Amino acid sequence: MxxxxxxxxxxxxxxxxxxxxxxxxxxxxxxxxxxxxNALRNELSDLARQGQGASLAxxxxxxRLGFEMNGMVLHELYFGALASHPTPLTDGPLKQALAATWGxxxxxxxxxxxxxxxRGIGWAILFMDPTTKQLVNxxxxxxxxxNIAGFTPLLVMDVWEHAFMLDYGLKRADYINSFFKNxxxxxxxKRVK
Numbered sequence: 743m744x745x746x747x748x749x750x751x752x753x754x755x756x757x758x759x760x761x762x763x764x765x766x767x768x769x770x771x772x773x774x775x776x777x778x779x780n781a782l783r784n785e786l787s788d789l790a791r792q793g794q795g796a797s798l799a800x801x802x803x804x805x806r807l808g809f810e811m812n813g814m815v816l817h818e819l820y821f822g823a824l825a826s827h828p829t830p831l832t833d834g835p836l837k838q839a840l841a842a843t844w845g846x847x848x849x850x851x852x853x854x855x856x857x858x859x860x861r862g863i864g865w866a867i868l869f870m871d872p873t874t875k876q877l878v879n880x881x882x883x884x885x886x887x888x889n890i891a892g893f894t895p896l897l898v899m900d901v902w903e904h905a906f907m908l909d910y911g912l913k914r915a916d917y918i919n920s921f922f923k924n925x926x927x928x929x930x931x932k933r934v935k
Contacts, residue, residue, distance in 0.1 A: 743787060745780045748773055749818055756826035759920025764908040765821075771904055772821065775813035782807045812885035816865060819898040819933075820905075825926035836896070836931045839870075843877045851922070854879050854897070858918050863902045869893040870934060896933045897925070 753769055755762050782803055789800045831837050837847055844850035857879045858866035865882040869890050877896075882888035889895075899921055906917035 743783060745783075746776050746814065748776050749822075752818055752821040754821060754824040754826065754924070757824060757920070758826075758923040759909070760824075760906075760917070760924060761909050764906065767908055768900075768905055769821075772814070772817040775810055775817060778810040779807070779814050782810055808886035809884060812889065816867075816882075816885055816895070816898055817900070819895055820865075820900045823897060823926055823929045824921075824924045825929075826924070828924055828926040829928050831925075831927040832931065834931060836927075836934050839875065839877055839934075850877075850879075854899075855915075855918050855922075857881050858899050858901045858921075859914060860901075864888070866899040866901055867895050868897040868930075870896055894933060897930050 754760075754765060757765065786800065786803050786807065789795065789797065789803065794800050831847070840847050840850040844853055854866060854868060858881075860866075860881040862881075862883060864884070867880050867882055867889075869878050869880055870876070870893060871878070871890075872892065872894050878890070878893075880888060880890065899918070901914060901918075903912075906914060909920075910917045
């Protein structure tokens, strides 16, 4: 079995409005998801080899795996779209699709930010249905609850408190404004393809 590795090249620095200290603190959580994903996969493999595939311990570990793996992947998508010198969204297919769905890019932006301000912990995610190419903004509560199976996450914004409390305390809206100053849109546009 091949272990997952920390994607160090995704770690942003020098962002506008999101300090390196905030990123460093948040990055440690991502590293923990990678570590826990690998540990759980190995534990499940060991239990299965011992004939414990139907045990309560195996079932418990299996349920936890989705949380840890999605925590790992969502953080990679989140960090991977941030840059200190971001490139703006072009007037290409993604912007056109946002406007077609929401009326304009600006209306999509309001809806996405409102999604991120939803009461509770979680993620705001712009998903694309790979079959119909339709777009939808979703609030995903836990890493493994609320993701739309088979849909492609294009833009992922972490709105758990650990993503912003060091810089903003409880001012989630201020963090969201800073998040949008750092999106490297070509990365998001590439995810459409």
